[in-house]
Amino acid sequence: xxxxxxxxVEVPRVGLRAQTANFLRAMWAxxxxxxxxxxxxxxxxxxxLVFALLVILIFxxxxxxxxxxxxxxxxxxxxxxxxxxxxxxxxxxMAAEKDRGCLDGLLLAPVDRSAIxxxxxxxNLIFMLIVELVVLPVYSVLYNTNLFSPGLLLVILLxxxxxxxxxxxLSTMAVQARxxxxxxxxxxxxxxxxxxxxAVKASGGILQxxxxxxxxxxxxxxxxxxxxxVSIAFMFFxxxxxx
Amino acid sequence: xxxxxxxxxxxxxxxxxxxxxxxxAAGEFVALLGPNGAGxxxxxxxxxxxxxxxxxEVRIAGYRLPDQAxxxxxxxxxxxxxxxxxxxxxxxxxxxxxxxxxxIDDMERRILDxxxxxxxxxxxxxxxxxxSRGMQQRLAIGRAVLxxxxxxxxxxxxxxxxxxxxxxxxxxxxxxxxxxRTVVMTSHDLARAADLxxxxxxxxxxxxxASVQRAEMETTNNLLAFYRQAVSEPEASRG
Numbered sequence: 001x002x003x004x005x006x007x008x009v010e011v012p013r014v015g016l017r018a019q020t021a022n023f024l025r026a027m028w029a030x031x032x033x034x035x036x037x038x039x040x041x042x043x044x045x046x047x048x049l050v051f052a053l054l055v056i057l058i059f060x061x062x063x064x065x066x067x068x069x070x071x072x073x074x075x076x077x078x079x080x081x082x083x084x085x086x087x088x089x090x091x092x093x094m095a096a097e098k099d100r101g102c103l104d105g106l107l108l109a110p111v112d113r114s115a116i117x118x119x120x121x122x123x124n125l126i127f128m129l130i131v132e133l134v135v136l137p138v139y140s141v142l143y144n145t146n147l148f149s150p151g152l153l154l155v156i157l158l159x160x161x162x163x164x165x166x167x168x169x170l171s172t173m174a175v176q177a178r179x180x181x182x183x184x185x186x187x188x189x190x191x192x193x194x195x196x197x198x199a200v201k202a203s204g205g206i207l208q209x210x211x212x213x214x215x216x217x218x219x220x221x222x223x224x225x226x227x228x229x230v231s232i233a234f235m236f237f238x239x240x241x242x243x
Numbered sequence: 244x245x246x247x248x249x250x251x252x253x254x255x256x257x258x259x260x261x262x263x264x265x266x267x268a269a270g271e272f273v274a275l276l277g278p279n280g281a282g283x284x285x286x287x288x289x290x291x292x293x294x295x296x297x298x299x300e301v302r303i304a305g306y307r308l309p310d311q312a313x314x315x316x317x318x319x320x321x322x323x324x325x326x327x328x329x330x331x332x333x334x335x336x337x338x339x340x341x342x343x344x345x346x347i348d349d350m351e352r353r354i355l356d357x358x359x360x361x362x363x364x365x366x367x368x369x370x371x372x373x374x375s376r377g378m379q380q381r382l383a384i385g386r387a388v389l390x391x392x393x394x395x396x397x398x399x400x401x402x403x404x405x406x407x408x409x410x411x412x413x414x415x416x417x418x419x420x421x422x423x424r425t426v427v428m429t430s431h432d433l434a435r436a437a438d439l440x441x442x443x444x445x446x447x448x449x450x451x452x453a454s455v456q457r458a459e460m461e462t463t464n465n466l467l468a469f470y471r472q473a474v475s476e477p478e479a480s481r482g
Contacts, residue, residue, distance in 0.1 A: 022346065029343035037331040040370065101325030105386070107293055108327075109344035110317035242309075243294035 019112075026111035030119025035126065037096065044092045048131045052085040053138060060142045070143055075203035078139065078147075079196055082132060082156075083163065087185050089127050090167045093120065094175040103175070107241055117237040121168040128160050151206040151215065158222040159199030165229040166192050173240050195229070198222045244269040244394060244425040245290065250299035252285055252449075259285045261449035262299070269393075272416075272426040274440035276433065276470055281446045283429040284323075287398045290427065291321050304393055317345070320392035324402040326383040330372030334363055334382050337371055338389060345390040357385040360418075362411065377408030384415050395419055397428035401435060413439060437466045445473035 038044055059077045063069075097103040097120075106116050136147045136156075167188055174184040189196075202218035247265035251258065259282045267273050277283050288294040289301060292312040301308040303315045321327075328337050335354060342350040358364040361381040371379060380400065387395065397416070401409050416439050420426055430436045436443065437457075443466060445453040453473035460466050 025346065026344055029340055032343075033329065033332065033336075033340045036336060037329055040331040096329070096331075100330065101323060101327045102329055104291075104293055104321075104323070104325070105327030105341070106344075108291060108316055108319065108321055109341070110313045111344060112313070242292075243288065 023112055023115045026109065026115040027119040027122070030106070030116055031122045031126075034093065034120070034123030038127070044089055044096075045127055045130060047092060048085045048089045048127065049134055051088055052081050052131050052135050055081045055084060056135060056139050056142060067144075070145060071207055072204065074139075074143060074145055074147075074207055075200045078135070078203060079159065079200050081135060082128070082160070083189070083192070083196060085131055085135075086124075086128050086160075086163055086167060087188060089131070090124060090164075090171040090188075091174075091181055091184050093124055093127070093168075094171040095180070098175045103172075103241070113238045113241060114234050116241075117168065117172075117233060120172075121164050121233070124168050125160060125164045128164055129157070132156055132160065145207070147207075149206060152203055155199055155202040155206065155219065155222065158219065158226060159195055159203075162195035162199075162222060162226045162229050163192055165226065165233050166195075169233040169237060169240060172237070195222065195225050198225060244271070244304060245427065246300075246302040247290075248300040250286075250289065250301060251297045252282070252289060252294070253297045259449055260289075260296075263446075263450050265444070265451055267425055267427060269425055270420075270423045272420045272439060272441045273428070274436035274443050275427060275429045275446055276431075276436060276443060277429075277446035278474055282449050283446050284398055286446065287321075287323075287396050287427065287429060291319060291396055292316055317390070318393045320387035320390070320395045321398075322380075322383050322387045322396070322400045323398040324400070326371075326379040327386065328371045328379060328382055331370060333368050333370055334358060334374075334385075335367040337382065338386060341386050341389055347390055353389065357389055360388075361385040361415065376403050377405055377411070380404055380408060381411060381415075384412065388415075388419065392424070394425045394427075397426065397430075399429050399431065401430065401432055409435070433466050433470060443469070445470055447474050 056077065063073065065073065097106065107113065109116075139145070140147050170187045170191070171184055174180045174187060177183050198218045198221040202215050202222060205215035205218065245265065245267040247263060250260050250263040250265070252260040263286070275283050275286070285294060289296050289308070290303065292308055292315055295309055304318045306314040308315055329340070332340065335358070338354045338357060339350065342354060347353055355364065358367050361384055363378060363382055363385070366374070366378070371382065374382065400412055404412060413435065416426070416428070420439070428436070428440065437460065441457045443455050443457070443460065444451050453469065455469055460469065
């Protein structure tokens, strides 16, 4: 048994390259773990997908729109769907960490804690993009609108990055509370409003074929918000997770 | 190996640890005893760098918390009453994940050794959510020793385990101690603590109120009497 307890652990190297390699290794380990666990359970994606599809179905029956009105509401309906489904996913993703004390297990690892944040955020982003990729064709069929334009896909990617960046940080805070299910949307939606507004405006502009210069303003804003939110989360994650 | 000076921890207005001092030499096995709410878990969470002290100094293996937390965590193994394992991953996948987080060399061989040690090698491809509480705790110990830490923290590790699982855990604890690892274990089970530890400290009302070496304790009954006296003394002195 004594021999079995012996192991060599890599001595941490101090160079920037080695630090980056350690950071990336830990980050991808978290992403791999989230994807592998979800592949087994399919709890998170199933919940998000069923919810998202129900929302667009309800909107389809509730709003009997002509072609022109449909083009103007599409971006709003899409982002409301993504935002609500995304909240479900963020809550579930962090609840899985809290269930068996796994968040403590992550925090005990001798890695830069922002690697854990980025690992969780990338995992959440992948889940959100999968849901969006399923919702888009279903929406296209139900509303008889083609949503597969490169510009719109770019806006969806940028909007999702901003949403997930701030959402992952806030879900880490909310998961500590007993009322985490209602706390996350209450904290998240006011903060993420600039991202949602920019994403809705940019998506609407692309769908209504307004001049690119007008759309570009909103896309630039999305990029700025993404950079700000990712930077803030990077700086504060360590403080958020420690008691 | 562990040096704590004037440690204070507050949760809002409530003071949990009051200017606490605590020292553990390398290779010592300290059982931290105390009533519910005494601050044992909070103290272990501070040592594990999961909680930030309000005041005071904490050093582990010469590294100071919280500034050198990553260096401390590399030398720490933690087992709590929660397994810190993912139910939707297999035993092997759980250890592989933690092995990546700790950058362990020759990881696959090491994982198999650890699974062998905790008696779960034949269940390595089973999902952890199908494991009994005892099996999960054994795997939790495997996770904690995977990187061969110098210091082990056990927070009431026997909680919820049946007799066989407790005996298995005790064997692992003895093996860890026999390798000269420093161990701090909180426990309500005085008989098990008496059997395992080399020193007994009593934490009550946020401070270490008594400490005794194993050599001074002849029987478990002596430890029980020592514990009762230590816990009741502050109340008597206040009254």
